[in-house]
Structures are given as structure tokens and as C-alpha cells.
Amino acid sequence: MLCAACATTVDDGWNASHLCPACHAISGAPLPSLTSAGSPIWLWTSPSASPALASGNLAVIIKAYRRTARITQSALATALGYDTTYISMLENGRRAITDVPTLRRVAQYMGLPPHVLGVTDPTDADFISMIKFGESTIRLASIARESGHSAEAINELWPLVWRLEARLADGHADRAAAQLLGQARAMLGVALGDVLPEESLASAARWTGRALLIAHRLDDVALLTRALRVHGNELRKIGKKPAAAARLQRASDIAPPSERGAVLIPLARTLAELGNAEYFDTTITDLQRFVDSHHGTPLVNPFVVREVHLRGLLATGRLQDATRLAGADTPDAAGVAPQWQTIERVTVAEVFRANGDEAAASHALLQSIATAESTRLPHQIQRAMRAARGALPEVEEAGAAALQRLYLTLPTA
Numbered sequence: 001m002l003c004a005a006c007a008t009t010v011d012d013g014w015n016a017s018h019l020c021p022a023c024h025a026i027s028g029a030p031l032p033s034l035t036s037a038g039s040p041i042w043l044w045t046s047p048s049a050s051p052a053l054a055s056g057n058l059a060v061i062i063k064a065y066r067r068t069a070r071i072t073q074s075a076l077a078t079a080l081g082y083d084t085t086y087i088s089m090l091e092n093g094r095r096a097i098t099d100v101p102t103l104r105r106v107a108q109y110m111g112l113p114p115h116v117l118g119v120t121d122p123t124d125a126d127f128i129s130m131i132k133f134g135e136s137t138i139r140l141a142s143i144a145r146e147s148g149h150s151a152e153a154i155n156e157l158w159p160l161v162w163r164l165e166a167r168l169a170d171g172h173a174d175r176a177a178a179q180l181l182g183q184a185r186a187m188l189g190v191a192l193g194d195v196l197p198e199e200s201l202a203s204a205a206r207w208t209g210r211a212l213l214i215a216h217r218l219d220d221v222a223l224l225t226r227a228l229r230v231h232g233n234e235l236r237k238i239g240k241k242p243a244a245a246a247r248l249q250r251a252s253d254i255a256p257p258s259e260r261g262a263v264l265i266p267l268a269r270t271l272a273e274l275g276n277a278e279y280f281d282t283t284i285t286d287l288q289r290f291v292d293s294h295h296g297t298p299l300v301n302p303f304v305v306r307e308v309h310l311r312g313l314l315a316t317g318r319l320q321d322a323t324r325l326a327g328a329d330t331p332d333a334a335g336v337a338p339q340w341q342t343i344e345r346v347t348v349a350e351v352f353r354a355n356g357d358e359a360a361a362s363h364a365l366l367q368s369i370a371t372a373e374s375t376r377l378p379h380q381i382q383r384a385m386r387a388a389r390g391a392l393p394e395v396e397e398a399g400a401a402a403l404q405r406l407y408l409t410l411p412t413a
Contacts, residue, residue, distance in 0.1 A: 006151070011159040021158040022151035026195055026378065027407075030203055031158065031188075033210065034165040050175050053116055058106075059093045061117070065110045080109060113174060130167075134160055134180045138187055145187075146298045148338030148375040150194035157188045175218065182214035182223050190230050193237060194339055197378045205234035212247075225255045225263065233266035236273065245270045261290035261300035265308055272312035280312050302331035307344040310351060319354050326351040342368045342380040346387050358392060365395045373402040381406075 001010045003020035005027075010020045016032060017024045025031055052064035066076060073091070077084045089095040097103055100119055107114045114120075137160050141153035164181040168174075189207030196204055208231035215227040232247035248267040255263050264287040271280040287305055294300070306325065313322035326348055333341055345368035352361035365384045372380035381399050388395035 008152075008155055010155070011162075013159060013162055020151075020155050022154040022195060022376075025154065025192055025200075025203065026151075026197070026376070028197075028200055031192075031207070034162070034169045053112075053175070056116060056118060058097060058117060059091050061110070061112070062087070062091050080106065130160070130163055131174075131176055131180060134164070134184070138180075138183050141187055141191065145191050145194065146337045150191045150339070151376050153191040154188065154195065157184055157191065160184050161188055178214055179218060179220060179223060182211045182218065182220075182227065185214070186211035186223075186227050186230050189234060193234050195376060195378070198382050201234065201238050201379065205231065205238055205240075208234045221254055222256060222259070225251050225259050228254075229259075229263045229266060232270070236266060236270045241270055241274050245274060258294070261287060261294060261297065264290065265300060265304060268308050268312055272315040275316060277316035277318075280316060284309050284312065298335065298337070301336065303333050303336045303344065304340055306331055307340065307347050310344075311347045314347070314350060314354065319351075322351050323355055338371050338375040339377055339380060342372045342375075342377060343383070345371070346380075346384050349384075350387055353387070353391065362388070362392045362395055365392065366398055369395070369399050369402050373406060376406065378403060378406055 001012075001014075001018070002008065003010055003023055004018045005023040006020060008020040008022075014021060017027075017029060019027060019029075021031060049064055049068055052060045055061070062076070066073065073087045074084045077087045080087075086095060090097070097106065103117045103119045104114050107117050107119065137156055141156045144150070144153040144156065161181065161184045164177055164184065168177060168181065185207055189204045189209075189211060192207060193201060193204035208227065212224075212227040212231045215224040218224075228247045228251035232244045232251065235241075235247065236244035245267070248263060248270055251263045252260065252267055264283055268280055268283040268287060271283060284305075287300070287308070291300060291302060291305055310322055310325055313319075313325065333344075345364045349361040349364035349368070352358070352364065365388050368384045369381055372378070372384065381402050385396050385399035388399070
């Protein structure tokens with residue numbers, strides 16, 4: 001189908017509304033989720049369960065299942081319709097199940113994909129293909145977001161998330177699939193955080209929180225670092241700053257060296273908003289060292305660091321220092337995502353306003369609104385309007401008109 005708002009081609013599995021997933025979310029409707037912490041996927045995603053699955057040995061798998069599910073041989077025998085002695089013999093390798101229907105039934109009960117027990121499953125080919133291309137989908141979505149196309153990223157990620165959740169909710173457990181789902185949920189939450197209006201940002205925090213649930217369960221340091229970072233940042237955006245700081249600090253503590261810069265940015269923002277000037281300064285110094293030593297990344301670069309530093313100086317009451325930094329040469333913004341460019345313009349405008357230069361502030365905010373509208377970032381328009389409130393009516397009017405134009409393209413979901 002085609003989205004009724006933006007004419008994007010929508011995956012056949014999406015039927016939540018006549019809008020694409022991105023427009024559906026922007027209109028205020030939540031994206032549905034299938035899995036929960038009680039799903040069978042949690043039985044087989046722990047590091048200790050992985051060797052049992054990899055063995056393909058029914059005896060080993062049954063033992064692992066009983067240990068993880070904390071049930072007795074007698075309870076398992078009753079559930080499967082066997083005698084307790086038969087379960088004992090299966091575990092000891094003195095009996096084997098060879099007929100396909102029985103193996104399917106056992107796999108279904110234990111929340112396993114049948115292929116783990118050597119049974120060909122018609123859906124396995126599609127599943128293997130999904131795993132193979134899933135990481136590429138996430139990488140491409142990340143590139144799209146960094147290029148200012150967060151709505152497109154959402155529309156790429158949603159079908160992947162939906163298929164993974166459906167597979168896992170049906171009891172087809174796989175650690176690789178769970179890891180992929182965690183990555184996809186995290187990226188989906190971040191992209192939603194770009195496009196949602198401020199009143200709906202809690203939805204982005206919920207999606208990143210779902211990624212964090214998986215990361216904790218899998219004991220995957222890289223995924224846990226990423227999930228803590230994005231969840232902490234979304235919590236910061238909805239005003240839950242102490243909780244955000246706790247998650248971001250933990251992410252900083254465990255982050256691999258290459259990931260630390262991406263954590264320091266939202267951590268510095270949060271510390272500034274909490275008024276912790278000393279810790280903010282230390283974090284900014286660490287961030288600048290990271291950029292100098294790693295030559296920057298699409299997310300961590302001198303342009304972004306400057307904006308974070310400016311806002312932090314304002315938030316901690318150091319207007320003179322902020323003014324001096326705002327007057328310095330601006331680093332090259334080539335390749336910097338549009339959302340960062342809109343945020344930087346708003347921050348510079350706030351410095352100008354604090355210094356009484358309302359004309360310069362108005363110009364910067366109008367630039368921010370134009371960029372935000374062209375890249376469908378409603379809460380960045382709201383940010384610019386808030387920075388102009390009560391003093392720059394022309395900016396408020398321009399922002400209101402931009403929001404109206406944006407929302408007029410969205411039929412009621």
C-alpha cells in the first residue's frame with residue numbers, strides 16, 4: 001500500500017493504519033509491539049543456554065530447558081504426556097525421539113525453532129534471510145537518520161522489528177535474532193525521538209527501554225552500552241534527568257573505547273541540565289579528547305561538541321563563556337545530520353537572546369525552523385518556538401505555520 005500522507009510504499013505486513021509507520025507515529029498513534037518479558041524467547045537467550053542450542057542434542061537441550069524454566073522431570077513429563085521415567089531416559093541419552101511430528105511438538109512446547117532439533121521448518125529460509133540482511137537494514141537506517149531522513153529510517157526498521165517480534169513471540173527462540181531485535185528496537189526508538197512532537201516523546205523512550213530489556217538479558221556489553229545510551233538520552237528529553245544520568249553514567253563506565261564518545265554527548269547534556277557544572281566540564285574535556293584522538297565520527301564531531309558545550313555553559317549560568325564560544329569560528333557542518341544543525345541554531349539563538357541581540361536570535365531561529373520543517377522534525381520546530389516565546393513573535397508565527405503545514409499532510413490515523 002501507499003501512505004496516505006507521504007505516498008511512501010508501505011510493507012505488506014503493516015496494517016495499523018492507512019499511514020506509513022513514520023506518519024502513523026507522528027500523528028500520535030503508537031507503534032504496536034508483540035513481545036513481552038514473559039515470552040518464550042527469554043528461556044533461550046541467556047549465554048548459558050546458547051551452548052545447549054548449539055549442540056543440537058535433545059538430551060542437553062531438555063536439561064537446559066528444565067534448569068532455565070525451573071521445572072521438574074515430572075512436570076515436564078506431565079506437560080508432554082510422557083512418563084517421568086521416559087523423560088529421565090531422554091536426558092540420559094538412553095532414549096531418542098526420531099519422528100518429526102513429536103520433535104515439532106517438543107520444540108513448540110519448549111519455545112524452540114524446530115531446526116534446532118534437526119527438523120526442517122518451512123519458515124527457516126525466510127528467517128535466515130532476515131537475519132542475514134537485518135544488520136544491513138539497521139546500518140542503512142542509521143545512515144538515513146544521520147542524513148536527516150529519520151522517517152525513512154523508521155519505515156525501514158519497522159518491518160524488521162515486526163517480523164523479529166512475531167518470530168520470537170511464536171516461540172522460535174534464537175540468540176542472534178534477539179540481539180538483532182535489540183539493535184533494531186534501539187535504532188527505532190532513536191529515529192522516533194527525532195520525528196515525534198514533544199508531547200509524544202515518551203513513545204521513543206519506551207522503544208529504547210525495550211531494547212534495554214533485551215540487552216540486560218543477553219549480557220552483551222556492546223548492545224547494553226548502546227541501549228543504555230539511547231534510553232538515557234530519550235529519558236533526558238522527557239524530563240527524567242536523574243534516571244537519564246544514571247543510565248548514561250553506567251554506559252560510560254562499561255563502554256568500549258570506540259563507543260565512549262557517543263555516550264559522553266548525552267551525558268554532558270544531562271549533567272548540564274542538572275546544574276552539575278564541575279562534572280559537566282570534566283565530561284566536555286573528555287569529549288574533546290575523544291574527538292581529537294579518534295578524528296570524529298558522524299555523531300561525535302567538533303560541530304556537535306561545540307553545540308553541547310554552548311548549551312552546557314548556558315545551563316550552568318556562564319553566559320560570558322558561552323558568548324565567547326558562540327563568537328568563535330564555527331566548525332565545518334558538512335555531513336552533520338540536520339537535527340544537529342537545527343539544535344545548534346537554537347542554542348546559538350539562546351546565547352544571542354541572553355546578550356540582548358534579538359535580531360540575530362530571530363535569524364538563527366528562523367533558519368532552524370526552515371531546516372526542521374524540510375526534514376520533518378516537529379519537536380525541533382517546537383524547540384525553536386519555545387526559545388522565542390514572549391519575545392520574538394515572528395518566530396512563533398513562523399513555527400506555528402510550519403507545524404500546521406506539517407500536520408496538514410497527516411490524515412487522522
